[in-house]
Amino acid sequence: MAHVNENIKSYRGFRSITLLCLVVLYAPLVIVTIYSFNASQSITNWEGISLRWYADVFTGPESEKFKVAAFNSFTIAIIAATASTAIATLAATAMVRGGNFKLRTVSFGLISLPLMVPEIVTAVATLIFFNAIGFTRGYMTILVAHIAFCIPFAYLPISARMQGIEDSFEQAAMDLYATRRQAFTRILMPLMAPGIISGFLLAFIVSLDDFIITNFVKGAGVETLPTAIFGSVKQGIKPNIMAISTMLLSISIVMVTISYFVSKSDNTK
Amino acid sequence: MPGNKTDAIDVRNAVKRYGDFTALKRISLTIKDNEFFTLLGPSGCGKTTLLRMIAGFEDVTEGEILLYGDEIESLPPHLRPVNTVFQNYALFPHMTILDNVAFGLEMRGKTKAAARKRAGEMLELVQLSQFAARKPSQLSGGQQQRVALARALAPQPKVLLLDEPLSALDLKLRKAMQLELKHLQRETGITFIFVTHDQEEALTMSDRIAVMSAGKMQQLGSPTEIYERPRNMFVADFIGETNLLEVSVDEVRNGRAVCHLGGGHALTCNSVEGIGEGAKVHMSVRPERLFMSDVPVEAESLKGRVAENIFVGTDISTLVDLAEGPQFIVRTSNSDRGNKRIFEPGSEIFVNMELGAGRLLMD
Ligand SMILES: Nc1ncnc2c1ncn2[C@@H]1O[C@H](COP(=O)(O)OP(=O)(O)OP(=O)(O)O)[C@@H](O)[C@H]1O
Ligand SMILES: [Mg+2]
Numbered sequence: 001m002a003h004v005n006e007n008i009k010s011y012r013g014f015r016s017i018t019l020l021c022l023v024v025l026y027a028p029l030v031i032v033t034i035y036s037f038n039a040s041q042s043i044t045n046w047e048g049i050s051l052r053w054y055a056d057v058f059t060g061p062e063s064e065k066f067k068v069a070a071f072n073s074f075t076i077a078i079i080a081a082t083a084s085t086a087i088a089t090l091a092a093t094a095m096v097r098g099g100n101f102k103l104r105t106v107s108f109g110l111i112s113l114p115l116m117v118p119e120i121v122t123a124v125a126t127l128i129f130f131n132a133i134g135f136t137r138g139y140m141t142i143l144v145a146h147i148a149f150c151i152p153f154a155y156l157p158i159s160a161r162m163q164g165i166e167d168s169f170e171q172a173a174m175d176l177y178a179t180r181r182q183a184f185t186r187i188l189m190p191l192m193a194p195g196i197i198s199g200f201l202l203a204f205i206v207s208l209d210d211f212i213i214t215n216f217v218k219g220a221g222v223e224t225l226p227t228a229i230f231g232s233v234k235q236g237i238k239p240n241i242m243a244i245s246t247m248l249l250s251i252s253i254v255m256v257t258i259s260y261f262v263s264k265s266d267n268t269k
Numbered sequence: 270m271p272g273n274k275t276d277a278i279d280v281r282n283a284v285k286r287y288g289d290f291t292a293l294k295r296i297s298l299t300i301k302d303n304e305f306f307t308l309l310g311p312s313g314c315g316k317t318t319l320l321r322m323i324a325g326f327e328d329v330t331e332g333e334i335l336l337y338g339d340e341i342e343s344l345p346p347h348l349r350p351v352n353t354v355f356q357n358y359a360l361f362p363h364m365t366i367l368d369n370v371a372f373g374l375e376m377r378g379k380t381k382a383a384a385r386k387r388a389g390e391m392l393e394l395v396q397l398s399q400f401a402a403r404k405p406s407q408l409s410g411g412q413q414q415r416v417a418l419a420r421a422l423a424p425q426p427k428v429l430l431l432d433e434p435l436s437a438l439d440l441k442l443r444k445a446m447q448l449e450l451k452h453l454q455r456e457t458g459i460t461f462i463f464v465t466h467d468q469e470e471a472l473t474m475s476d477r478i479a480v481m482s483a484g485k486m487q488q489l490g491s492p493t494e495i496y497e498r499p500r501n502m503f504v505a506d507f508i509g510e511t512n513l514l515e516v517s518v519d520e521v522r523n524g525r526a527v528c529h530l531g532g533g534h535a536l537t538c539n540s541v542e543g544i545g546e547g548a549k550v551h552m553s554v555r556p557e558r559l560f561m562s563d564v565p566v567e568a569e570s571l572k573g574r575v576a577e578n579i580f581v582g583t584d585i586s587t588l589v590d591l592a593e594g595p596q597f598i599v600r601t602s603n604s605d606r607g608n609k610r611i612f613e614p615g616s617e618i619f620v621n622m623e624l625g626a627g628r629l630l631m632d
Contacts, residue, residue, distance in 0.1 A: 171326055172359040174346040176373030177424065186372075190363045 029249065036242035043237055053243040060240060062232060069228035072139065073208055076224065080146035081154070081204035087147075088154035088199055089192070093184070096162040097170075115152050122149060123216040130217060137219035145217045146207045153206045154199035157263055161195025162188075198263035201255045209252065274338040277302045277428050277460040278323060283332035285318050285484075292318045294484040295332070300428075300462060301477075302337075305454050307463045309471040310481035311507065316464045317356075319481075320430050323462065324353050337427060347376070352421035353430040356437075358413045360405035366416050367392065367401040373424040391419040394453075411442045418453070428460045435470065447474055468508045472496060480504050500541065501631045505553040512556060512597045518548045518629070526629055528552070532593040536569050538627030551630050556586065556600035558626035560609045561618045569627065570619040573597065575612045585611060589620055 035043060039050035057066055091111060095104065114122060126145045135141055169191065173183035189196075211226040218227060225248060232241055273279065278300040285293040293315045300306045308316045321327040323334060325346035334342040341349050352373065360369050370391050374384035392398045395415040397408075405413055414434060421429055431450075435443045451474055454461045465471050471478050472492040480487040480495060480503075487507075488500045499505035506513070516528040516536065526540035538552050562570075573589040576596065587599045597620055601609045612618050 166357070166359070168355055168357060168359040169361060171346070172353070172355060172361070173372070173376075175324055175326075175351075175353045176420070177347045177376035178372075179347055180345075182376060187361055 032242050033246045033249070035239065036246040038239055038242075041239070043239055043242070053239040054247075056240040057244050057247075062240065065223070065228055065232075066225070066244060069223040069225045072142075072223065073225040076139075076143050076146055077204045077207040079143060080150050080207040081200050083147045084150035084203045085154045085158070085196060085200040088151050088158050088203075089196055091151070091155055092159040092162050092195075093188070096159055097167065111155050112152050114149055119212045123213040126213060127216045137217060138222050139219075141217045141219065142214055142222065142224065145213050146210065149210070149213060150203035150207050154203040157198040157202060157259075158192065158195040161192055161198075161263070165191050194262045194265050198259045201259040201262075205252050205255045205259075209248070273299075275302055276300065276335070277304065277337060278462065279333075279335040279338075280319070280323075281333045281335070283319070283322065283334065284330045285315070285322060285327065286330045292484050293322075296481075296484075296486055298479055298486065298489060300460060303458055303460055305451065305461045305463065305474060305476045307465060307471045307475035307478045308481060309465060309468060309478050309507075310487075311466055313483075314481045315484045316466075316481060317432055320353070320432055320462065320464055323428070324351055324430055325349050350427045351430060352424060352426035352428075353432065354414075354417045354421045354434045356432045356434065358405075358417040360413055360416055360420070362405055365402050365404060366397065366408070369405065369416060370420045370423050373420065377424055388419075388423055391423045392416075394422075395419045395449075410437055411446065414438065414446065415449075418450075422453070422457060422459065425457075426459065428462060429454075431461060431463045433464055433466070435465075436467075443470075450474065472508070480507065482507070498541075498628070499553065499630065502551055502553075505628075505630050510556050510598060510600075511553045512559070512595075513630075514552045514554075514594050516550060516552045516629070518544060518546055518550065520546060528629070530593050534571070534593055536622075536627060538569075538622075538629060539625060540629045541631060543631055544629050550632065552627050553630050554622055554627045556598040557584075557602070558623045559597065559599040560601070560621050560623070561587065561589070561599055561612055562610065562621060563612075563616075563618055565619045565621070567621045567624075569622040571597075571621075573618060573620050575614050575616045575618060577614055578611060587611065589618070591620065 035046075036053055037049050037051070038046055039052060040047035057063060095107060095111075098104075126148070130137065130141050135144075165188070169187050170183045173187045174180065178186060209226060210224075211230065214224050215227050215230070218224070223231065225244070229241055229244060232238070276299050278298075280296055280298050283293055283296045284291065296315075296319060308319060310316055318327060322329050322342070325341075325344060329342040332342075333340055336349065336351065360366075361372065364372070367385060367388050370388035371381070371384035374387055375381060379387070389398065389401065392401055395418060397412060397415055397419070400408060400412065400416075405416065408416065414437075417434070434450075435446050438446060447470060450461070450463075463471075463474065472495075475492055477489065477491055478495050479489045482503050488495055488504045490498075495504060496508055499508060499511075502513075505511045514530065514536075516530060518526050518528045518540075519535075520527045521540050521544065524540055525537060526544065527535065527537050529535045536552070538554075544550055561575075565572075571594065572592040574592075576588040576590050579586040579588070584600050584602045587601065589597045589599055591597055599620060601611060
């Protein structure tokens with residue numbers, strides 16, 4: 001019998017389009033990474049491998065600025081990820097376990113809408129909001145904004161995980177004399193752990209990498225790594241920017257990889 | 270009205286509604302202390318719903334549930350001294366077998382060490398001690414089933430609820446577990462409420478059976494009562510195999526009824542309360558209480574022609590097309606072959622009822 005090959009690989013041009021996409025997506029990253037190891041002052045001439053620009057990030061003329069920015073970025077990312085993960089966990093519990101309450105669809109929409117809204121709109125809106133309530137811009141405004149926009153990112157892996165956990169486990173726990181709270185901490189939380197960790201890492205990365213919103217709500221003089229990098233780039237791209245970008249990229253890759261493997265590990269089976 | 274302290278569970282006029290769908294329509298039943306009680310009925314009749322109401326996972330729309338005389342219908346599950354063996358076992362996947370069994374004891378305030386010690390003894394009881402350190406996913410279905418049982422029994426509940434606990438097991442294992450369950454129930458003295466839609470399982474295991482259909486109680490009684498004296502069409506049809514004949518009642522006296530078939534052939538059989546003269550009802554007769562002959566031997570002999578013989582291991586089922594009625598099944602046990610005859614398909618024969626075998630049924 002003749003077999004019609006429906007495999008997408010057999011379409012003409014499939015291979016070249018795939019390659020083109022990959023090149024457009026990854027060539028800049030690869031080039032930045034390679035040139036961050038360049039010994040040359042120039043960002044285009046290759047003069048051999050060196051770690052001088054990495055040393056420059058930590059000890060060079062701009063190192064003070066980067067250190068403060070890195071401190072801000074990491075503390076904000078950790079606090080924002082923790083807070084948004086906690087909120088997202090409670091929201092997911094209510095949404096998935098709360099029965100069929102009215103406005104459930106609306107609630108889900110409200111939680112995930114920020115993912116669809118253009119970031120610039122959120123940024124402007126947040127800025128207007130802070131102005132309206134008279135919140136002086138600075139570290140705190142960045143933190144609050146980050147907690148808010150990280151929630152949907154933390155929410156998605158957590159609720160996906162939770163939907164995969166049958167409620168019979170909690171019922172069995174309560175049947176065995178556990179209070180609602182004990183059933184949550186002893187049974188549901190451990191089973192949700194992969195989703196929670198994955199949500200935390202995602203929120204962390206999103207917060208660490210955010211530029212647009214941060215740039216709007218930060219006060220004068222308060223910088224995070226992305227805004228500090230942007231500030232430097234405005235005065236011309238130096239190789240130390242490539243080094244710092246490569247470091248940020250590696251952190252992101254590590255986090256996303258961990259998040260992927262954690263969310264794939266399944267302790268409900 | 271205060272409850273009886275010696276009755277394990279007393280369900281009074283329980284109604285359960287989901288929106289405008291009524292899943293349970295005024296169920297009342299009393300389950301005695303130390304009883305192996307079975308809820309039997311086809312899929313969707315409300316068995317799980319009733320069980321979940323006793324466990325506390327569903328609230329009661331109307332009515333009361335008493336446990337040893339105390340009203341429990343408004344208590345949350347963790348305050349009811351009742352444990353459940355879930356249909357899918359619901360073993361905690363992130364805990365070892367030992368910790369699973371110890372969980373209920375710990376929640377009841379035992380120290381971790383004491384809980385584990387007792388959990389170990391429970392695992393011994395179900396012969397799974399060597400698996401104590403494993404996770405549930407590393408056990409077979411039958412083993413998981415026994416862990417679920419040990420976990421539910423460990424805190425010594427007053428009543429154990431079992432929702433079709435054997436349905437996921439293969440036939441052989443199921444038979445073995447039926448015996449084991451029965452043993453455990455005797456040994457522990459705990460009241461068991463067992464849910465199944467398998468009538469054979471219900472008949473073998475239970476002290477008493479409640480037959481349900483469409484949210485209503487159809488009959489409550491011992492296995493023998495339910496099998497030999499079904500109250501209505503539904504019970505007769507659902508429990509075991511039965512032959513049904515449409516008859517008109519001519520006379521009822523002393524629990525016996527004289528009636529006739531459509532063609533006028535007269536029959537005598539057992540009646541039930543509530544059936545009077547002139548009623549058009551069904552008569553049921555179990556296949557094993559029929560025998561065949563080439564000449565009529567009883568007043569109740571019905572003429573027919575053999576359609577098929579089906580060999581089913583321990584006995585032979587013969588399908589007979591009655592001259593004056595539907596197809597009948599006649600069951601002849603292989604051990605009875607000495608004094609009961611089997612006829613070839615196509616033979617013109619008579620189907621005879623043993624004395625008192627026929628029973629009238631309410632619709
Ligand atoms: N949460 C619910 N909402 C609406 N209807 C429900 C709900 N739970 C159960 N029902 C309905 O109530 C009826 C009884 O359900 P139940 O689960 O008690 O049946 P069952 O006798 O246990 O059946 P099975 O043998 O298939 O397990 C069914 O018709 C079912 O559709
Ligand atoms: Mg059920």
